[in-house]
Amino acid sequence: MxxxxxxxxxxxxxxxxxxxxxxxxxxxxxxxxxxxxxxxxxxxxxxxxxxxxxxxxxxxxxxxxxxxxxxxxxxxxxxxxxxxxxxxxxxxxxxxxxxxxxxxxxxxxxxxxxxxxxxxxxxxxxxxxxQRLTSSQVHQLTGQSDGVALLRGQIERVAPTDAWVLITGENGTGKEIVARMIHDSSKRGDRSLVAVNCAAIPEELIESELFGHEKGAFTGADSAQAGKFELADKGTLFLDEIGDMSLKTQAKILRILQEQKFERVGGRRTMSVDVRVIAATNKDLMDEIKEGRFREDLYYRLKVFPLTVPPLRERVEDIVLLIDEFVGRLTRMHGFKPLRFADSALAALTRYTWPGNVRELKNFVERMLIMHGGDEVRIEDLPDEFTRSVAGGESTAAGSIPAGVVDFKAARQEFEAAFLRRKLEECGGNITRLAESIGLERSYLYRKLKSYDIQ
Ligand SMILES: Nc1ncnc2c1ncn2[C@@H]1O[C@H](COP(=O)(O)OP(=O)(O)OP(=O)(O)O)[C@@H](O)[C@H]1O
Ligand SMILES: [Mg+2]
Incomplete structure (x- = not known):
């Protein structure tokens, strides 16, 4: 009100x-x-x-x-x-x-x-x-995987509630996008989302950064300054990389989060604010608690509504969509020549594990747009790391190819059969899942399996 x-x-x-x-x-x-x-x-x-x-x-x-x-x-x-x-x-x-x-x-x-x-x-x-129009960030999740669909549903449900949210996920999975989507569609959406990167602020400055300071509070404090909590009043405070905060700061934060009251550094007045907190981390906070690096009480305070952003390797079906999205977006923004990816290249990109997740994929697309002159990227145009995973698979399996096999075609068949048997087992015998995980079309895969008599 x-x-x-x-x-x-x-x-x-x-x-x-x-x-x-x-x-x-x-x-x-x-x-x-x-x-x-x-x-x-x-x-x-x-x-x-x-x-x-x-x-x-x-x-x-x-x-x-x-x-x-x-x-x-x-x-x-x-x-x-x-x-x-x-x-x-x-x-x-x-x-x-x-x-x-x-x-x-x-x-x-x-x-x-x-x-x-x-x-x-x-x-x-x-x-x-x-602000939203001029910011280069588009706050939308591209993807059709079950993981992304689930996430979208959760965002829709939690956004209007004002509940605090803890977002967990590996580097570059899209945690910040999720936080901004929640804010944008919440009733605080017309106010500010103030982001604080807890890992980037030196310990001795974090208090002043979060709570502000009065003039003369410390050397160099020439004028009074509002902290992030004040700036986020009636809006959302996004505490990013929360797992990297020192125990000392955690203790302070906990008190302020509970009371929504604080004093500026060097000030005596108690200020009240009304902020919704969304926290994010790439760490497993349960592990951090066990190791004594994260406060359990703070964890439960923040984790009112937990959200997990799955890594890209667990939603391979999104990779092609994301590539399309980034090619389109970067082409529009920077006037690059549009780029297509050949199926063989897409298959290799789908097999890659993307340790840096969506951010790595986005950077990769940008790199290809800059480096690649032609309009189609073939598998041989991809940087080594994307084809190495296939080659690596081959060399492990190569050890299991009987020494008597000298003919190239026979060797390939031996390898394919061994590879498919192992992968099928990993997928619990589910052919649809196998097709997805190794980037082959289902009907083609089916014929392959049949030809090797694999069931
Ligand atoms: N599903 C998605 N659709 C479109 N773009 C995405 C998606 N997920 C992530 N991105 C883009 O990937 C980049 C990384 O996302 P973001 O910064 O949200 O990740 P993060 O999880 O906060 O990463 P970090 O842990 O490194 O802070 C951003 O440029 C973001 O726009
Ligand atoms: Mg982030």
Whole structure:
């Protein structure tokens, strides 16, 4: 529910505004002076302000000016006394959303408040959309494998709930995309997703990075600065590489995550925030707990809704789709000449284990677009690592080819039969799975098996 700050030095006005706004379901805070309003605004940003123009001390126009200097200022509705229309107009020029005159018509207040909130949410949505359009990242999961379908379903279910999510998966599997998809389709989607890479921040800076600091808190702190928690208020905090955080930082984080309250480094004021946390790691946190490197209580706090992004080698059917997607995307973005991959090349790419997962695949496609002049990539055009896995298989199996086999064709048949027997066994006798895992078409594979009399 929207949060409204009412600034007026007349107690009666504050109370009557609080009454009608709370009846409408809004949360209301009050400030009785310009100074109190400015102090409040240092800690948090309301969704809307009702601001009296005439205040003793720091007056309404000055407060308005300061509010408008903020990074994402809330809409401000000025409250003007009799005969203050000129001042009210100058407030509009300074960026106030609208003004209402005393004596207050309650009906007018509600209409004006709703209009301002609606305007603000459209504006925020616009900004978020623009950010999404201009960012080079496309937050969408390409793939038709069961693993990706399952993941999409889970994302859809968890996104609107506000539950905390822990995403686990190997390097480059798409954890960050998943986090951004959850944020984008959540009710916080028009707010910011603030990402923190826990592995990249030196231990001594992490507190200031997360909680911010006051001016002079440490050498070099020339001005006060908001931390990631504050920046993520009402939005999502993405704690990436959470498994790489020191135990000391984990202890601090745990307290803040539980209370959603903290102090800036060198500050005494306690700040409250409302953040949804999505954490990600490529480590097995259960192992880390056993080794004493990760706090069990933090693990359970974060793991309200666990999601696992499967490695690419467990969803080989996505490889060709991903290649198409990246060729298309990079061609559009950088004007590369389109590139096709011959079936033999695709088969080899499907057999490769992709230890760097989708990121490795994306980089590979980019490399091929840059390096490859022609319009079709054949198997012999692929870098060594993609064909080595096949050659490796051959050489192990070659040891099992009887010494008497000297003819090339016979050797190949011996190898193929041994290879297919072993792989079929690995796939539990399931021909469809075998076809997928070795990158052969099912009917072709079926004929092969028959010709070698393998059942
Ligand atoms: N299913 C997918 N469809 C399209 N692009 C994807 C997919 N999965 C990953 N990518 C792309 O692959 C790259 C790596 O993804 P991402 O950064 O989300 O992985 P990660 O799991 O966070 O990796 P790391 O563990 O290294 O941080 C990104 O460029 C991302 O856009
Ligand atoms: Mg990542």
């Amino acid at each position: 929207a949060h409204i700050l009412v600034v007026d030095d007349e107690k009666d006005i504050r109370l009557s505004l609080r009454g009608i706004l709370e009846d409408e379901g809004f949360e209301v805070d009050e400030a009785e002076s310009g100074e109190a309003a400015l102090a409040y605004l240092e800690d948090r940003t309301p969704d809307l302000m009702l601001l009296d123009i005439w205040l003793t001390g720091v007056d309404g126009l000055e407060v308005l000016t300061r509010v408008r200097e903020g990074a994402a200022p809330p809409p401000v509705i000025m409250i003007s006394g009799h005969g203050n229309i000129e001042t009210a107009v100058s407030a509009i020029k300074k960026g106030a959303f609208d003004f209402i005159e005393k004596p207050l018509s309650l009906e007018k207040v509600i209409v004006c408040v709703n209009k301002a909130l609606e305007f603000n949410s459209i504006r925020r949505e616009n900004i978020a959309l623009r």
